[in-house]
Amino acid sequence: MPEYTTIEDATAALIESQREMLDAHDDRFEAAKELTTRLGAHWRDGRAEFGFWTPQLVDEVPAGEVELELLTAEESVDLTADEQQVTFDRQFVDTRREGEFTWTAVDGPRPGTREQLGTLYRLSYEADGERETITDPFADSVPFGAYGPPELYDMARLDDERADRDYFQRLDEDGVTPHAHEDDGLPRFEPATSMLEIHPGTATESGTLAGLKRQFETIGQKQMDGEGLTPAERNFLGYDAVQLMPVAPITQNEDELGYWLPEVTSGDRLRATIRRPDMLNWGYDIIISGFGTVNPAVLETRRPDELVDLIATLHTLPEPMKVVFDIALGHADNGALPLLNDEWFAGPGMYGQELDYTHPIVRAGLLELQRRKMDFGADGIRVDGAQDFTNWDSEAEEEWHDDEYLAEMDRVTQEVAGVEYRPWMIYEDGRPWPRSDWELASTYRTLIEEHPHSYQWGPVTFAHNTPALQTFWATKWWRVKEVRDTGEHWISGVANHDTIRRGTQLDPDPPFSQPQINRYLGETRNEQLRQAYNNPASTILFHGFMPGCPMDFTHANMRAPWGFVRDTDAVWNLKVLSEEEHFPEWQIRPRDFGNDAHFQRLKEWGFESREELSEFLGLLADTVSMTDYDKAGMTELLNTIGTPIGDEFTVSELEQLGRAWMRDLGEFFNLSHWHDQQGDERTAFDRRVREFRHDHEWVTTDFTGGDTLDYVYPTDGTVLYYGYRRAPDDSEELVFVGTMEGVAETVTPTELAGVNDGGWEVALSSPGLDIGGVSDELSLADSQAALFVRSLD
Structure with missing residues (x-):
């Protein structure tokens, strides 16, 4: 192994850069936004530069005693193996401290690539006779999880070699018009027409991003070759966006073995057992440290390249799909406590630890982690739990929503393939959660009003919707009506990672005094739940007739089981x-x-x-x-x-x-x-509905003029929705009629919608529905619906 040495002039340049950034701004937060871009490990021009924020060392450890520990495998490492022993060359190099920051530039470390494990690193010092280490929250790769040493990685190579560079360069050439409040001329990715939410850990047999890439590659190749798709493959198509559930590093169960197990340490050698990270988690138990990279449990090769490869595959399909990252930065799991210095935390909270958004370095650091994650090439960002970004007012003794921080999240720009751009912004915001009346009081519009280009999760798709309950579509009518009138910038639909979980927590045999389960949905509880979240009537309603961006969930599409995947919490x-x-x-x-x-x-x-x-x-x-x-x-x-x-x-x-x-x-x-277990007729129907939306994109806009959606009153044991829409350019009109729940009903669509006969065609109808013309009587059972279209050209 070569001997690693500190590059004195390059290290001095890092310190001088810190001084210049701090001197250039009176506002420490503005300085921190620049400074945090230098933190972490960077491979530049054949050398490695390292920067750490270390306020915990200032008064406790003399600067000269803090070293950078570098670990380089002496043999080839198979990162796909379940377990192996590896001997690492172990070297220490000097660092220099400037205020709260520790820096060094080093000649000789090995950067990680797609083919090889790079040099591992961490700060190290002696305390009370023990060797203590500090990890890097801004790491680009954590092949053994966030609790093992991070890896120096060649991120520039990763970007240079991505297969979708043309996708981003076309965005730059197209010159998408910036929104009015954005005067910097940068393009912003436009919203999707419909979206599919995916949990990478359970979406394919391998449970990895590489497996998901292969799934979409197979589908894309079949499309190009004109081959038919299997019913299961259809469930992934008909969308122009994919939302990945969080893929950031997560906490680990302290009662289980870790994935980095050092065994023998001598002066210049370290022998360790390394194991494949295999945490099963829905992704929201994040620990902030390493947030800018990828959870190795969803990486088949433990290389972050897999995320870029998946994105590039989706961007280059015959029918390209945008990629939305689910960003959860509103809290930290308690597992973050040993990984971050105390300045990051404001104290215990509902989900573990509250983060201190008022601290300039924390505030800027979280934004930098967001930028680095999105620079993998995402088109959009979904901000999880925006209502959770709060700070404590000690005088008023209450929390206040940090909307300025949410605005800062919106201001972060991305640079991929040499193109700077703005992502499509989506906020999940249920304020005034956790106030007891939050479901009634939430408008789901606060952040749309602040950021008119942004989207929010709408009220029907939010956490506590339970369409398996009898009268759901009647009692939630006031929310459905809001989608009708103001839903153009809402994510809609009924199925997501949280809603199905809430459905399985319902008492299947509730007391008579409580809301009952809708027995019309199916013969068994299993059928009732799966029909509730993959309901033909609501599918046509949201995809074929209503404004906004409908989102489905893979497990609902497949009518597969889903629940709370969380194997990382030893306490709860x-x-x-x-x-x-x-x-x-x-x-x-x-x-x-x-x-x-x-x-x-x-x-x-x-x-x-x-x-x-x-x-x-x-x-x-x-x-x-x-x-x-x-x-x-x-x-x-x-x-x-x-x-x-x-x-x-x-x-x-x-x-x-x-x-x-x-x-x-x-x-x-x-x-x-x-x-x-996927049915040919049903999956073909679902895909046709999604394709209809893309062929009639005007339905994504709010209702106007004579557009209507209503339900038949008195209900007489059923909840029958009906409506009429006319295209803004007067090219066509639609009539919708559907029994959302309850007993069968016979109706005449033209009479319900108040339109004349002639020229109408059946655009969409539920599987098994016997349908004639728009003026014929139509017998609709529970969850059956039809959509009619008439051309006005």
């Missing part, structure tokens, strides 16, 4: 498990549990049927309630009462059982298990 995993009390009845059919491919861990624990699993979860939920989640008390109660699999649990065993549940569930959700 049993509480999460108890909240899934009703999951088996909703999502697990008896034949699913009997399938040898599913629930192998739970069967090893002794569960022999779905019913036994339901019984156990019910008992667990009761003990959580009775003990206020005291694990020792829960265990004692369960051992006293007895469970279907025995009565001799320890707390540790109960926690292990909770982890077994999460692992089995994550595998159960994998869409590869559900491909052969």
